[in-house]
Amino acid sequence: MSVVVPECCDDLKRERGRCLFNKEELTNILDGGPKLTEKRRRIEKMLINTPELFDDVSPDYLSHEDRYSNELRKATQLMTTLEKNGFTYNDAVTTGTGLWLLMDGNPLSLHISMFLDTIKGQSNPQQLQEWLPLAEKFKIIGTYAQTELGHGTFVRGLETTATYDSTTKEFVLHSPTITATKWWPGALGKTSNHAVVMAQLYLGGKCYGPHIFMVQLRDLETHRTLPGIVVGEIGPRLGMNSNDNGFLQFNHHRIPLTNMFMKHSQVTEDGKYVKPLHSKLSYGTMVQTRVGIVYHASRELSRALIIAIRYSAVRHQSEMVPGDPEPQILDYQTQQYKLLPHLASFFALRFSARALLEVFIGTSAGLGSGKMNMLPELHALSSGLKAVATNDAVKGTDICRLACGGHGYLSSSNLPRIYTAIAAGITYEGENTVLFLQVARYLIKSFRASSQGQTLPFSVSYLRVQPPSSHAPLMSDRGLVDALGAGVRWMVGEAERRLQQLVDSGHSPHAAWNACSVHLVQCADAHTRYYICEQFVDAVSKLGETVSSGVHEVLRQLCRLYILHRVIQTAGILLRCGAVDGKALTSIEEEECHLLATLRIQAVSIVDAIDIKDVFLKSTLGAWDGNVYQRIYEEAQKSPLNKSDVTQGYYQYLRPLMKANL
Numbered sequence: 001m002s003v004v005v006p007e008c009c010d011d012l013k014r015e016r017g018r019c020l021f022n023k024e025e026l027t028n029i030l031d032g033g034p035k036l037t038e039k040r041r042r043i044e045k046m047l048i049n050t051p052e053l054f055d056d057v058s059p060d061y062l063s064h065e066d067r068y069s070n071e072l073r074k075a076t077q078l079m080t081t082l083e084k085n086g087f088t089y090n091d092a093v094t095t096g097t098g099l100w101l102l103m104d105g106n107p108l109s110l111h112i113s114m115f116l117d118t119i120k121g122q123s124n125p126q127q128l129q130e131w132l133p134l135a136e137k138f139k140i141i142g143t144y145a146q147t148e149l150g151h152g153t154f155v156r157g158l159e160t161t162a163t164y165d166s167t168t169k170e171f172v173l174h175s176p177t178i179t180a181t182k183w184w185p186g187a188l189g190k191t192s193n194h195a196v197v198m199a200q201l202y203l204g205g206k207c208y209g210p211h212i213f214m215v216q217l218r219d220l221e222t223h224r225t226l227p228g229i230v231v232g233e234i235g236p237r238l239g240m241n242s243n244d245n246g247f248l249q250f251n252h253h254r255i256p257l258t259n260m261f262m263k264h265s266q267v268t269e270d271g272k273y274v275k276p277l278h279s280k281l282s283y284g285t286m287v288q289t290r291v292g293i294v295y296h297a298s299r300e301l302s303r304a305l306i307i308a309i310r311y312s313a314v315r316h317q318s319e320m321v322p323g324d325p326e327p328q329i330l331d332y333q334t335q336q337y338k339l340l341p342h343l344a345s346f347f348a349l350r351f352s353a354r355a356l357l358e359v360f361i362g363t364s365a366g367l368g369s370g371k372m373n374m375l376p377e378l379h380a381l382s383s384g385l386k387a388v389a390t391n392d393a394v395k396g397t398d399i400c401r402l403a404c405g406g407h408g409y410l411s412s413s414n415l416p417r418i419y420t421a422i423a424a425g426i427t428y429e430g431e432n433t434v435l436f437l438q439v440a441r442y443l444i445k446s447f448r449a450s451s452q453g454q455t456l457p458f459s460v461s462y463l464r465v466q467p468p469s470s471h472a473p474l475m476s477d478r479g480l481v482d483a484l485g486a487g488v489r490w491m492v493g494e495a496e497r498r499l500q501q502l503v504d505s506g507h508s509p510h511a512a513w514n515a516c517s518v519h520l521v522q523c524a525d526a527h528t529r530y531y532i533c534e535q536f537v538d539a540v541s542k543l544g545e546t547v548s549s550g551v552h553e554v555l556r557q558l559c560r561l562y563i564l565h566r567v568i569q570t571a572g573i574l575l576r577c578g579a580v581d582g583k584a585l586t587s588i589e590e591e592e593c594h595l596l597a598t599l600r601i602q603a604v605s606i607v608d609a610i611d612i613k614d615v616f617l618k619s620t621l622g623a624w625d626g627n628v629y630q631r632i633y634e635e636a637q638k639s640p641l642n643k644s645d646v647t648q649g650y651y652q653y654l655r656p657l658m659k660a661n662l
């Protein structure tokens with residue numbers, strides 16, 4: 001059956017006809033300015049014009065091995081296409097386009113992110129000069145090998161050892177137990193010939209904790225594993241199965257002294273240790289990746305939202321008024337309630353990701369001149385935002401899937417794949433509960449420091465013991481954000497009181513910490529969300545002077561929805577600390593419902609402005625033209641089971657069963 005694709009279906013035409021703002025202007029804001037929109041579109045055009053980057057057959061129909069090879073084919077093609085056209089792999093990552101083409105995890109992602117970032121951030125000048133050009137030109141291909149079978153979260157507990165032998169000026173890398181096996185690193189199984197390896201440094205029998213080493217794993221000509229190394233792939237996962245996540249063991253494998261990354265700490269030829277300026281500088285690559293993940297999570301959420309909101313405008317179901325035509329499902333308030341707060345979250349995360357990037361850039365510049373004082377603030381912010389962004393993207397993506405009913409469960413909707421890929425984000429790069437506990441540690445320390453009269457860094461300054469009282473009217477954006485801040489201050493104060501009470505009653509500080517950790521995680525989550533609200537309000541108010549009134553109004557409504565929704569989610573705490581009363585909550589709930597109806601009118605135009613082309617959405621439900629049913633039908637025809645009317649399985653199993661005398 002041939003497809004006659006209308007320019008865009010009537011439902012979407014009508015939706016788009018109601019747009020009251022300049023879409024291009026909103027697109028520019030999301031990209032970070034018109035120049036960045038223009039650059040992204042140039043990259044997209046170039047990629048779209050490279051047919052080799054697209055799948056002939058859905059990876060769902062490929063074997064485990066073919067999925068990997070197919071993705072490797074596309075990943076290498078992507079790198080050469082970018083290079084030939086004067087772009088960097090970073091351009092493809094920062095615009096999202098590269099990651100979207102490589103649908104489900106890809107074998108070069110660790111190389112272009114954590115491997116290169118470690119070389120850039122942890123090398124001394126000689127190492128940088130030696131390794132960076134090789135890695136940038138793909139002469140060596142690497143990954144970040146830290147996690148082990150026995151330890152992922154607890155980096156200090158890693159078992160792999162790097163013991164210095166001053167007689168040969170080498171480190172001996174060893175995996176003393178099965179649990180010391182490196183396990184999980186992306187692209188470790190079959191792709192990488194090098195890895196940056198986190199191992200316990202031993203000098204003269206003394207352990208100096210985890211340090212990073214550059215280790216060659218495979219021969220650069222034959223790609224065969226080097227002696228003293230065992231490496232392989234770990235098998236199928238929930239998602240991201242086109243990557244070759246791997247395992248790695250060392251058997252007294254020797255590498256030169258100069259292969260320890262020596263920007264921050266050094267080992268001299270005679271085996272002396274030179275301490276870094278801060279003990280956690282070797283965790284820098286993780287921090288940098290967490291900053292990137294906040295953007296990544298917001299982008300993935302936006303893909304799911306575009307799909308679900310367009311589909312909700314095309315899908316008609318049931319009767320709202322008996323006898324009337326079936327309405328668009330987007331007209332149901334419950335559908336708006338499912339989707340629109342997540343749309344607001346996407347914007348909130350995008351503005352917060354930008355603010356975090358600025359903190360990262362500022363802190364990195366400070367580190368360059370020996371200033372370590374911003375590091376705890378960056379660690380807390382990047383940990384909290386990574387956790388909230390991935391939690392919300394996963395939840396939001398699943399809600400989008402559910403909001404599409406049965407068709408959301410189809411692989412061709414692309415929602416399952418977006419979900420399984422981003423679901424891993426809750427675990428990798430610091431499991432979210434663990435990261436929240438790091439944030440909580442910072443909050444409690446800050447709260448205590450404030451009680452002792454110390455000045456607090458900017459993200460926690462609202463926790464000071466005697467904050468200035470809010471002058472903003474409660475129902476204004478600022479007033480409600482101040483109320484949320486008061487709620488977090490109350491929660492942190494309460495956590496501190498409970499900790500102290502437990503210690504006073506004879507518990508050790510560590511036991512007290514564990515006994516309060518559910519509450520502490522809630523404090524960290526609430527603090528991070530307060531920070532996000534602040535960033536959203538600030539961004540919208542700053543933009544107010546420079547953007548057209550239509551765009552400003554849309555942003556103001558999304559920001560308002562985000563805040564109202566947050567206040568309702570936190571109602572229990574806000575009532576307990578007296579920041580709001582029942583009457584205020586009732587009017588906030590009413591306003592939220594009203595706002596849902598207002599935002600619904602322009603919802604399709606808002607997701608259009610996110611400007612993700614069909615080839616990157618890869619969804620039968622979310623395409624720009626809204627031609628949903630034809631696409632679903634055509635995708636189903638591609639199933640290998642439809643190649644013949646009667647399958648082999650019939651002759652092999654079904655027929656014998658039917659003929660059997662049961």
Ligand SMILES: CCCCC/C=C\C/C=C\C/C=C\C=C\C(=O)SCCNC(=O)CCNC(=O)[C@H](O)C(C)(C)COP(=O)(O)OP(=O)(O)OC[C@H]1O[C@@H](n2cnc3c(N)ncnc32)[C@H](O)[C@@H]1OP(=O)(O)O
Pocket residue numbers: 093109113144146147152153154155156186280283284286287288289292293296375376379427428429430431434438441442445
């Ligand atoms: C760039 C684009 C990216 C896009 C991405 C898109 C797709 C990704 C695709 C695939 C996935 C890719 C890769 C995945 C990779 C990985 O997962 S790599 C492995 C990541 N592993 C982790 O994140 C482990 C998490 N654990 C930790 O970070 C630490 O163990 C932990 C922080 C939990 C504890 O550390 P530890 O050394 O045990 O700490 P202590 O208890 O001794 O000390 C705590 C004090 O140290 C401070 N601190 C901890 N970390 C840092 C840091 N990074 N920077 C600064 N300070 C730090 C902490 O605040 C404590 O300070 P105080 O004592 O309170 O003052």
Ligand SMILES: Cc1cc2nc3c(=O)[nH]c(=O)nc-3n(C[C@H](O)[C@H](O)[C@H](O)COP(=O)(O)OP(=O)(O)OC[C@H]3O[C@@H](n4cnc5c(N)ncnc54)[C@H](O)[C@@H]3O)c2cc1C
Pocket residue numbers: 110143144145146147150151152153154183184185186240245424427428429430431432433434437
């Ligand atoms: C798709 C994917 C890709 C990955 N890529 C890489 C990679 O490229 N390189 C690499 O080195 N690693 C990689 N990892 C590993 C990843 O970083 C770890 O899985 C992650 O850090 C969590 O560690 P874990 O698996 O040991 O979980 P655990 O730490 O064992 O966590 C299990 C549970 O214990 C809880 N828990 C643990 N510690 C605490 C605590 N202190 N307090 C309270 N609760 C706690 C956690 O909250 C969680 O509920 C990847 C993982 C995945 C899933």
